[in-house]
């Protein structure tokens with residue numbers, strides 16, 4: 001599999017509008033972070049998208065245009081679903097299948113009612129919603145083309161949201177806490193992508209230190225930090241302070257898994 005980081009920034013992106021800090025004014029392209037999202041490509045060309053934030057169209061202009069065999073959503077916050085309408089061009093291949101927990105599906109039904117149901121507005125994206133259980137059984141698995149996807153439930157503050165394990169890869173965004181029985185699903189993962197907002201604590205996001213501790217507990221061989229804010233510091237400095245097998249992801253980074 002090949003993983004491509006479409007975006008690695010927190011909800012407001014980096015630079016943050018109006019901010020003059022050293023990160024927001026940095027000339028290093030790694031310090032320009034669009035909203036968090038990844039593409040996962042299989043050997044046979046099958047492709048999954050995880051999250052579809054407001055920067056999706058800009059992000060996809062830099063990628064080869066190919067069908068998506070599914071869109072996995074972590075939760076309904078704007079920085080993760082704000083680009084769903086821009087899936088429209090992908091509907092030339094047929095309806096786009098979106099997988100999310102039931103609250104996230106309900107949010108989409110409410111906010112994108114014009115794309116769904118009998119009275120769908122002509123020309124709107126054709127989407128099909130599939131609800132996934134939270135805190136699913138250990139053997140619950142979704143098969144999408146060549147991908148075997150296992151949902152992993154984490155807590156974003158008090159909101160339960162989904163992360164995904166796809167074979168030897170796991171993607172967790174917006175984690176603050178994780179229950180032991182869900183953390184078990186991550187054991188032995190080769191490549192872990194996990195959120196780390198900044199160095200100091202936050203009510204609904206892990207810090208860099210908490211992300212490193214989670215990576216150690218599950219025994220990830222290598223870890224990429226994402227959903228970073230300008231308060232995580234310059235990419236160049238952050239990388240220097242991280243353990244050798246933990247890196248700060250950046251937009252456009254591709255990793256073979």
Ligand SMILES: [Zn+2]
Pocket residue numbers: 010011077079080173174227
């Ligand atoms: Zn977020």
Ligand SMILES: [Zn+2]
Pocket residue numbers: 015016019020021022023024025230
């Ligand atoms: Zn800033």
